[in-house]
Amino acid sequence: MGSNRRFTSSLTDLLLAAPLDIEKYEALYKHFHEHPELSNLEAETAKTIAAHLLRLQAFKTTTNIGGHGVVGVLENGPGKTILLRADMDGLPILEETGLPYASKVTMPDVEGVMRPVMHACGHDMHMTCLLAAAETLTKLRQRWSGTLIVLFQPAEERGTGAKAMIDDGLYERHKIPVPDFVLGQHVMAMRAGSVGSKMGTIMAGADSMKITLFGVGGHGSQPHRTIDPAVMAAHVVVRLQTLVSREINPGDISVLTVGSLQAGQTENVIADSAEIGIDIRSVRPETREKLLASIRRIVKAECEASGSTVAPLFKMTRHLPNTVNDESMMKTLVKSFSEYFGDDFDANIPTTTISEDFSILATSQGRPCAFWHWGGIEEGLWDQRLKEGRIDDIPANHTARFAPVIQPTMRTGINALCVAALAFFDEKLQHRL
Ligand SMILES: [Zn+2]
Ligand SMILES: [Zn+2]
Incomplete structure (x- = not known):
């Protein structure tokens, strides 16, 4: 978090009003990391998520959507419907991070071939941050009005999970309300504490x-x-x-x-x-x-x-598909992130050639979406590599040594989700920004 962050902001005050037991979420992150599951096989991951949502005693939870998809809905009065999304699957990669909580998992893939499995794309961080944001927004529910959807999507790495949830009747048979705004985030090989997005196409x-x-x-x-x-x-x-x-x-x-x-x-x-x-x-x-x-x-x-x-x-x-950030949503997102993250937020990062199926959750309903990236690389390592001109040597997503530093990555990811949700829920809050 940046030195330029202004602690007078209403969003900051709101978040400080709902402190979290962050150690609980660090333990949950390590659990997810140590127990990754391949695309379309996220059964245990889904159980852990559903159990966590149940403990919050606020969300109506539906499981097994489009495979192992899990969705929690918190109806909290009149207002906008906001969907926050995290993906759930790991990759067939043999982990080489040497972390004490490194994965040793092997499992047969959908074709029956034994594979090593690793959360090498940070989806373990995505799930943890979304569950923590769900708790924070539950604690703050006197301060906002509307409907919050937290959606945990399987099989992102195969590019099929979002479509499978839609095809399974996410918004019809499973009666999940159609969101006004769809939001998502991805941890990347960027400096921990930093957040970036852009108007228009953010991902190819x-x-x-x-x-x-x-x-x-x-x-x-x-x-x-x-x-x-x-x-x-x-x-x-x-x-x-x-x-x-x-x-x-x-x-x-x-x-x-x-x-x-x-x-x-x-x-x-x-x-x-x-x-x-x-x-x-x-x-x-x-x-x-x-x-x-x-x-x-x-x-x-x-x-x-x-x-x-x-x-x-x-x-x-x-x-x-391309991930295209909606212009009017971006105005709200840029205002709220600039205020909350200060210089740690970059409103015009380059379009990345990494791809996502996230936008299908919005575009299939003709609804707008916005997506951002945030950093997972320990600040000291990042700054040193930057000085040496060796940024590309840092193990990135989809490599055996991709290892986001837990903090400040986790707090940043939680806060980004909460700040975005609160900004889109509360029109008055938007005007005050
Ligand atoms: Zn990936
Ligand atoms: Zn990913």
Whole structure:
């Protein structure tokens, strides 16, 4: 928290009026961290969340929405309906943080393959902060009016959880009120204590696909009798590297990554086929269309160049929309965060190529949303790496050594959720800002 924070602010006064047993939440965070679960398998995590909400004795709680989704609704008089969202899943990564509460968990994924599991994206921090914010806002319920929804979403890492909750009838069958405003946050490799957001697109959209290339297999010693899919795939991978670098405007944000490449099982056999897994990120819809079309063009041309007689197979495996922050919501958010966090809040961070499915919870209902990032990197380490010009050496999300420092990360995440919710609940409070 910054030296410039003004303690005269009404929001600060409000939050100070509801002190939390922060040690309880640090223990809860360590529990989540030590017991991560893979996407679509968040059963124990959901139980812990539901039990915690029950103890607050204020939320009507619904479980098993779109898989293991959990939603608590606190109806507190007339006013706006605000939805705060956290995601729940871990990643198939073997943790190497060396923390005393590091995960040692392995579990079979949805296909039955044993995987190590780690909360390598900070979703454990997201859940903890949202539960703590739920308690704070419950304690403060004499001071605001409206309906608070706390939503815990499964399977964010697969990009399917938000849509699964909507498809399961979140706002219809499960009768969760349609929110006026949808808010969410993500802990990032930024300086702990800092918070950042931006008007418009804060996070790029993502598309993933699997492509099968068909060759003709045979004996490793007789390549002239085959069409080698490994060589074909190698050409495709190299040629795809020219797509962003040679075909997309350098001022436009886009990424193309070949994340998987599989051909054959052994040294002396040429395989029949190869499979390539591709992930793209884009901000402009035209760029997305161009990337998708150019991938097809390159793959088809390389297959033809190799003499393949069977057309390649394209299968889209994932789509995440752009996360676009609503303009009018951002005015309220920027006012409240600037007042509460002072210089620790940056209202114009760069758009990131990391993607989220969060916005589906709002856009599916034609409602606006706003999202922000906050820092999890210990201040001393951050400042030192910054001085050395080595910021990118700090282990970031999705790496085996990603380890947010518990404080001030947790307090910042809790306060950001509470400040945002209070600002959107209380029009009078908005006017006073
Ligand atoms: Zn992630
Ligand atoms: Zn994440």
